[in-house]
Amino acid sequence: MIEINNITFEYNGLKAIDNISIKIEKGESIAIIGPNGSGKSTFLKILNALIFPSSGDYIFNGEKITPSSMNNQIFSKKFHKKIGFVFQNSDSQLFCSSVYDEIAFGPRQMGLSEIDVKRRCEDCLRLLNIEDLKDRVPFNLSGGEKKRVAIACVLSSNPEVIVLDEPMNGLDPRTKRFFRELLIKLNQSGKTVICATHDFEYVKDVFKRAIVFSKNHRIIRDDHYDKVINDSVFLFENNII
Amino acid sequence: MDWLFKEDDYVPVKDNSRYLGKNIFIFSEIISKIINGVNLRQSNSILSANPLMRFILLISTIILLSLSTKVTFVLLTDVLIVFTVLAIVKNNHILKAAFTFASFTLIMLIPSILNGNKLNAIIIVLKVFGDICSVSILTSTTPWNDIIKVLKFFLVPDIFIFVLENTLRFIYLLSNISFETLCALKLRSIGKNNKKYTNMSSIIGNMFLKSKNMSEEMYYAMECRGFTGEYEIKTRFHFSIADLLFATLIVVVFIFYFTMGR
């Protein structure tokens, strides 16, 4: 479903990703691991076509993702519909004036009837356990609440791939456990889950595969999640634990 | 819940969302300009000297340019400026930008030119070109905070300089936030959006609320660190070879003006 061939990305001449290649199949659940500044967030941004690699190819469902293909509005909208992104900083992801509108944003744009929109929103609110927040203004919510809303509003447009950038950051243990269950549930329902994370304790059994970035922005390991996580010598040598 | 477990068969309709790409582009430009401007480091010893003389040169050039009514003076100054850009600054973007502006000014003046006002129109276009080049020379060779500090020599109160410096910082922080939100809006714009103005206004509104929080936080942080309302900026000025060079240039520009510019 996702094919990355030899991509490199530079910020102003500074390498953030150095010649990586990955294949991801539908329904996988993948953890992206690596020390700070190794290029995880940059990689996720490339997956979402927010930035484009300086060299190499990104192929999604058999179609090349390039600046010019994304310039075609219909194509780009279709692409963004299929892949949802939960930002590292959920603060900047919310821009509507109520939680309900925020979640309804995607479905409404898809031209669903207001009844279907309502059904989807209510399902999402229930799934994330935020029914009480329905009429609140997102700006005033707490960090954990915002994160739940951010995830709900990505889910409501029913993407096939869900990309999350360190979703567990700054959450309390109970919420972390809740998100763990949620990720498992989503993956079981057929969604492809790709997630950058440092919180190994709380994501047990969520991922089947781990991709490890090194501090010089390359992939140094691509293996079963459990194998990687139990290889403490490897993790220690690469500044991950 | 069943909808979440099956794939939507969805084909988007057409809806103009080019403005989003444009906004994202503008904000990334602001961010990178500030990063570049604040972190400028000069290897060239002429340009790494104290910017005071360059600042005075800039101001005098601009004022004399706009006062002058003689095409020879304006043209000569422009040539000198272009020479500076090519020889010292070595940045073709400056010329390109100034050229663009000058062309647009020319377009604006076409009706007047057709009415017979040719020479004055040309002078105006040349002036615009020179002004833009000279400002860009300063901002592309001098760290921005140093430019702000130069104001101290013109008796601008320290507190005002403090405000200006922080404004740059806040522009940077706030544009990062807005940049991300605009990206999120773009990613989630998967169909027809009938509330573009409302969404954009909420982003602006959020930016305002965040500004308010930031200013309060900064105020508390300042109080905690014992800020008393006095703020002193220390800058010393040593006269160097480079300053001599710029001082000479200032004199040259004035001589030109009084011999052929008036």
Added chain:
Amino acid sequence: MPLLSVGAAFSFLIMMFNLPLPGGTTGHAVGAALIAILLGPYAACISVTIALVIQAIFFGDGGILAIGANTFNMAFVMPFVAYFLFNFIKGNSQSKKRTYLAAFIAGYVSLNIAALFTAIEFGIQPLLFKDASGLPLYCPYPVSVAIPAMLVPHMLVAGFVEGFVTVLVYGYINKTSPDIIDKGENFKTKPLYGLLAAMIVLCPIGLLATGTAWGEWGSDEIRELIGFIPKAMENGFNFNSLMPDYTISNIPEVAGYIISAVSGIILIFITFKFINSFKRSSE
């Protein structure tokens, strides 16, 4: 005092937000009316001034000499007109509708009045600055051309953008945290009168003394008004660091600008001709 920095940064950034206009182009608000309503006219005056100074110096559009005029129009005239208008229309009523209407009108009218001032400043230049043969030295267009050329686009387009942004952002903040909106208490702060007096004196002086070119005058106003320079071009240098060209082919956009530029010229030209023939027939 941190509030001033943040207010200035906010005011700078509002001007950077491009909103879609019918026909595929974009336009932006000045934001002075909004800030005046949110923070009070004095804070707005200072904030917008700093924002304009920073824009002119660092974001390279050469408007340094126009700062005097620009601040007068956009940092003084506009916020005060907006503030008084808003409070005048709103009165003491608590009605939401009336408040929002007031915000819209404040934005729409204050921008047009600022545009009118700019047009007058342009328009008096040919009277004040002439060469030996009587040809205008700076802005060549008289009041009779400058006013319609400025006001028509503002009344038809830019004013609505300003009005909508003012009312929508005001509405959002009013809904989110109504307590932080300026209640008019700081309206009576005396120390600011000094600064204001200085501005009132300095701005027109700077404006007449410098008497620069037309390209500089409405650093923001005039170019934006006829839809002239795309912002991407306006930010001349392209360091291209954060985003590798996001919008690669904006051909339709460029075409839009050319069309609006051409229509701008035609507008000026027609006004010119019209006035000339009018004069001739009256002679």
